[in-house]
Each structure stands twice: as C-alpha cells, then as structure tokens.
Amino acid sequence: MKVSLRVNGRDLTADDVWEGESLLFVLRERLGLPGSKNACEQGECGSCTVYLDNRPVCACLVAAGQAGGRDVVTIEGLAGPGELDPVQQAFLEAGAVQCGFCTPGLVVQAHALLSRTVDAGQPVPGDAEIREALAGNLCRCTGYEHILAAVRLAAARKAGAGQGGAGPGEEEQQ
Amino acid sequence: MDFLRPATLREALEVKAERPDAVPIAGGTDVMVELNFGMRRPGALLDLNPVGELTGVDTDRDALRVGACVSYTRIIAELGGRLPGLATAARTVGSPQIRNRGTVGGNLGAASPAGDMHPVLLACDALVEAASVRGTRLIPAAEFYTGPKRSVLEPDELITAFWMAPAAAPQQFAKIGTRNAMVIAVCSFALCLWPHGRPGSAGPGSAGPDGGGPDGGTGRVGTGIGSAGPRPLRAAGAEEFLDGELAAAGLWESRGPLPEAAGRRFGELVAAAAQPIDDVRGAAAYRRHALAVLARRTLTWAWDSYRKEAVA
Numbered sequence: 001m002k003v004s005l006r007v008n009g010r011d012l013t014a015d016d017v018w019e020g021e022s023l024l025f026v027l028r029e030r031l032g033l034p035g036s037k038n039a040c041e042q043g044e045c046g047s048c049t050v051y052l053d054n055r056p057v058c059a060c061l062v063a064a065g066q067a068g069g070r071d072v073v074t075i076e077g078l079a080g081p082g083e084l085d086p087v088q089q090a091f092l093e094a095g096a097v098q099c100g101f102c103t104p105g106l107v108v109q110a111h112a113l114l115s116r117t118v119d120a121g122q123p124v125p126g127d128a129e130i131r132e133a134l135a136g137n138l139c140r141c142t143g144y145e146h147i148l149a150a151v152r153l154a155a156a157r158k159a160g161a162g163q164g165g166a167g168p169g170e171e172e173q174q
Numbered sequence: 175m176d177f178l179r180p181a182t183l184r185e186a187l188e189v190k191a192e193r194p195d196a197v198p199i200a201g202g203t204d205v206m207v208e209l210n211f212g213m214r215r216p217g218a219l220l221d222l223n224p225v226g227e228l229t230g231v232d233t234d235r236d237a238l239r240v241g242a243c244v245s246y247t248r249i250i251a252e253l254g255g256r257l258p259g260l261a262t263a264a265r266t267v268g269s270p271q272i273r274n275r276g277t278v279g280g281n282l283g284a285a286s287p288a289g290d291m292h293p294v295l296l297a298c299d300a301l302v303e304a305a306s307v308r309g310t311r312l313i314p315a316a317e318f319y320t321g322p323k324r325s326v327l328e329p330d331e332l333i334t335a336f337w338m339a340p341a342a343a344p345q346q347f348a349k350i351g352t353r354n355a356m357v358i359a360v361c362s363f364a365l366c367l368w369p370h371g372r373p374g375s376a377g378p379g380s381a382g383p384d385g386g387g388p389d390g391g392t393g394r395v396g397t398g399i400g401s402a403g404p405r406p407l408r409a410a411g412a413e414e415f416l417d418g419e420l421a422a423a424g425l426w427e428s429r430g431p432l433p434e435a436a437g438r439r440f441g442e443l444v445a446a447a448a449q450p451i452d453d454v455r456g457a458a459a460y461r462r463h464a465l466a467v468l469a470r471r472t473l474t475w476a477w478d479s480y481r482k483e484a485v486a
Binding site for chain 2: 001018019020022041042043044046049055056057058060061062063065066068109112132133135136137
C-alpha cells in the first residue's frame with residue numbers, strides 16, 4: 001500500500017509499504033531518514049522516539065498505515081540544515097553521547113519534556129521529572145549522568161533565554 | 175494483509191462484522207510487538223485511531239463513560255481526580271511514549287492477566303462497553319475475563335468504552351517489578367474504598383448509564399489482583415472479611431484506626447485468593463507473599479487517607 005504523511009514539514013509518500021510494517025521501518029528504509037534507531041522493536045528502549053502529531057511515541061509501535069495523513073517529526077527535523085537544536089547542542093557539550101545509538105531517541109524525548117515545561121512557561125524540570133520523562137529510553141553505555149547534565153544544561157539555557165532569568169547553575173536547585 | 179481504516183464507529187463495526195479476523199489496533203503497544211516479532215500475521219489490521227467516537231470522555235451521568243481509545247496520558251491528566259485508582263495504575267504503564275499511545279481499550283482487548291488496568295476495573299465494578307452491528311452491551315469487568323488473553327468479546331465486537339463510578343473515597347494501586355518503568359507486573363493489586371456501598375452492588379448496570387450509582391448502603395471494599403492467576407481476579411473472601419471487620423467496629427463512621435491484625439488477615443486472604451504460577455517474571459510463592467504485602471500496604475495507605483479526609 002501507499003502511505004502519505006508529513007515528515008519534518010515535508011509531504012512524503014512511501015510506496016510498496018507492507019500493511020504490517022512500522023512507521024520506524026518506513027522512515028528508515030523507505031524515506032531515507034535513518035536518524036531514528038531500530039533496536040528493541042517492542043517499545044522498551046525508546047531509541048526510535050519521534051513526534052507523532054506533537055506527541056513523542058515509539059515509531060516501532062506505530063503501524064505505518066496509522067501514520068497516514070499525520071504529522072511526524074524525527075531527530076532530523078528538530079533543527080534546520082546545518083543547525084543544532086539547543087538540546088542537541090547541550091548533548092554535545094555535556095559529553096552525553098557515547099556509542100550514540102540511544103542519542104536520537106533521548107534527544108527527541110528530552111526535547112518533548114522541555115517543550116511542555118520550560119518552553120511553555122513552566123518551571124525548569126527537576127531531576128525527578130527529567131528521570132521520569134526519560135524512563136523509557138535506555139542507554140546501554142550507561143551514560144545517564146552526562147545525559148541528565150545535558151538536559152539540565154538545555155533547560156537552563158532555554159529558561160535563561162526565555163525569561164532572562166535563571167542561568168546555568170541554578171537548575172540543580174529545582 | 176489488509177490495512178482497514180474506518181472513519182466512523184458505524185463503519186468500524188461494519189468492517190469488523192465483515193472481517194472478524196481483523197485485529198483492532200489503537201496504540202499498537204501490544205499488537206505491533208507481535209507483528210514486529212512475527213508472532214502474529216492477522217488477515218487484516220483495523221486502525222481505530224481515526225474513529226473519533228472512541229476518544230471521548232462523558233461525565234454527564236453518575237458514572238463516567240471513557241472511550242476505549244483514550245490514552246493513558248489523558249487518563250492521568252484529565253481523570254486523575256475522579257478516577258484516582260485508574261490514574262495511579264496508568265502512571266505505572268510503560269514509559270511516557272507508551273502512555274501517549276496505549277489505551278484502556280487495548281488493555282481490555284489484549285486481556286493479559288498482567289494488564290495494569292484490570293485490578294482497578296475490578297475493584298471499581300467497571301463495566302466494559304462492547305458494540306457490534308447487532309447492538310451494544312455492557313459487561314461487568316468481573317465477567318469480562320475468561321482466561322489468559324481471553325475474554326467474552328465476540329469476534330464481531332469492538333470495545334467502545336468503559337463505565338466507571340467516580341471515586342467516593344481513596345483508591346490505591348501497587349505493582350511489583352524490577353524497576354519503576356517499562357515493567358510487566360510480577361503481580362499487582364488495587365484497593366478501592368466505597369464508604370456508601372459498591373457501585374455494582376445495586377445490581378447489574380448500576381455503574382453504567384441507567385444506574386443509581388452506589389446503593390447507599392454500608393461501606394464496602396473493592397479489590398483486584400493482577401498477574402497472579404489465569405485472569406485478573408477479585409479477592410472476594412478478603413473483601414467480605416474486611417467489610418465485616420469495618421462494619422462491626424463502626425470504622426466507616428468513626429474513621430478510627432485500622433486494627434493491625436485486620437490488615438494482616440486481609441493480606442493473607444488476598445494471597446489465598448490468588449492463583450499464581452511460576453514463570454519468567456516470578457515464582458508463585460513469591461507472588462503470593464508479595465500480594466499479601468501489597469494488599470496490607472495499599473489498605474493502610476487508603477485507610478490513612480480516608481481518616482485524614484475527615485479532618486480536612
């Protein structure tokens with residue numbers, strides 16, 4: 001079957017889609033977007049996290065046909081060409097990347113957390129909230145401390161940019 | 175395989191009547207795992223996402239009617255105040271990504287004994303609304319599950335909603351697993367206090383559209399056991415014991431402290447009601463032990479909250 005959907009702001013159509021395949025397979029193998037990673041294929045690891053109609057989901061658990069006519073944003077679409085989203089920048093600076101396999105999913109999920117908190121005028125999320133938000137994303141290199149640091153850094157920067165207030169360093173008090 | 179995408183409930187029911195082999199898919203958190211791993215090759219998938227009638231929440235009547243495809247994220251955000259037990263259970267499901275997609279209707283459709291919603295549905299006398307081109311029926315949760323991943327749902331039926339009375343007093347849910355996310359329950363337990371009688375005790379349908387809600391009678395305790403039997407179970411003996419203890423001591427009215435022995439005995443009776451097996455997630459003996467602890471613990475939490483409500 002044919003599946004037409006909007007991905008990273010572009011209207012795309014995938015041909016010859018098998019009815020039982022996942023959105024993740026369509027993105028990676030049919031639309032040339034390999035940023036979302038394929039690991040567990042059962043929603044356990046979060047490596048394939050993408051936005052579906054503005055909500056982060058595991059792309060491996062969305063049937064390709066279910067994404068028809070809907071809006072998908074992947075790691076490739078978080079920032080313009082040659083640019084980095086503040087979350088991506090923070091992951092780089094904090095050294096939150098080891099083998100890199102879990103990174104796209106973690107970045108999208110962290111992006112979603114900050115979108116509905118700091119970007120929406122809510123307080124900077126504390127560590128408990130960050131951990132809860134990232135509970136479905138596994139890093140098998142176990143680099144969680146640096147990942148937490150990256151999310152704190154991105155949150156503090158966004159808060160600082162948004163309100164001219166809290167700078168880096170204050171976020172740990174939240 | 176066919177991919178069927180009805181736009182309305184009417185159309186979905188007609189499709190299901192014509193194609194009983196079509197597997198309904200909403201959040202996909204169970205169905206897609208089976209497809210990804212080649213464990214299932216249904217003749218067709220029936221996408222319920224476009225069916226708007228399945229995502230509504232109706233609060234106009236005594237009991238709440240919650241559409242089968244309302245996500246766990248919405249249950250937590252929108253219904254946490256009125257259905258606190260269900261929201262507590264929903265918070266333990268998977269991860270944020272899973273809760274954005276997973277639905278109570280899917281939990282019911284899969285009918286896994288380990289499904290996190292089942293204990294609360296049992297403890298609240300929830301009704302499962304099933305529809306087909308032949309009509310709509312309401313099935314008490316206690317009669318819905320028939321065995322591991324089996325229910326009374328007919329091949330031409332779709333789960334369209336569930337009906338649940340708003341909480342009248344504290345409700346609790348607890349679950350045992352290896353970590354705080356992405357866990358299939360080793361065992362789980364729900365406890366709901368009904369100071370004015372159970373929603374279902376006024377007869378079938380009383381938690382539903384036509385019912386009068388609670389029977390206005392004496393206080394009752396609702397229970398539900400998950401992942402410790404071939405299907406989700408009620409601990410009827412434990413409920414009966416505790417109902418008797420609370421009534422005899424007049425504790426519903428006095429809101430006095432719960433005797434420690436009663437809590438312990440309640441836990442023992444819950445453990446006795448379970449029918450666990452040894453499997454990859456845990457041993458039967460461990461499940462029984464853990465259930466006794468969970469039952470005592472949730473009762474203590476709920477009863478302490480109930481006592482504080484009086485002060486507040």
